[in-house]
Amino acid sequence: MNNEINPIEEDFNAALSRYKAGQDLIPIVQDFQKIIQQIPNHFAAWTCISWLQLLLKNNEEALAAARQAVRLNQHSKYQIILLHGLVYHGFNYS
Numbered sequence: 001m002n003n004e005i006n007p008i009e010e011d012f013n014a015a016l017s018r019y020k021a022g023q024d025l026i027p028i029v030q031d032f033q034k035i036i037q038q039i040p041n042h043f044a045a046w047t048c049i050s051w052l053q054l055l056l057k058n059n060e061e062a063l064a065a066a067r068q069a070v071r072l073n074q075h076s077k078y079q080i081i082l083l084h085g086l087v088y089h090g091f092n093y094s
Contacts, residue, residue, distance in 0.1 A: 008039055016048065025052050043072035 005013070015031040029052045035045040050065035 008035055008042070011035055012042070012048075019048070019052070025056055028052060029056070030075060041072050043069050046072060 011031060012035055013034070015043060018031075018047050019025070019028050032042045032045045032049045032052070035041035036042055036049070039045070046065050046069035050069060053059075055066060
């Protein structure tokens with residue numbers, strides 16, 4: 001059995017750990033953006049970008065990332081809740 005974690009998942013986990021540790025959000029967003037440049041369909045990274053952009057008050061970027069996360073994983077309650085939260089607060093989801 002192979003218990004190795006691929007480098008992208010290591011990067012994802014490291015970025016998530018830095019967020020949980022309360023580090024500056026902008027470099028963490030950039031780390032997640034590097035992940036989606038390598039794996040454009042990494043829906044969890046898109047979800048994290050959306051959340052971080054929302055925290056940074058970059059509402060349009062948050063909405064765009066949430067839309068992409070939902071497109072990639074329409075069955076995830078987390079992306080759908082995030083998207084509905086953005087819509088509820090007046091962002092246009094057209």
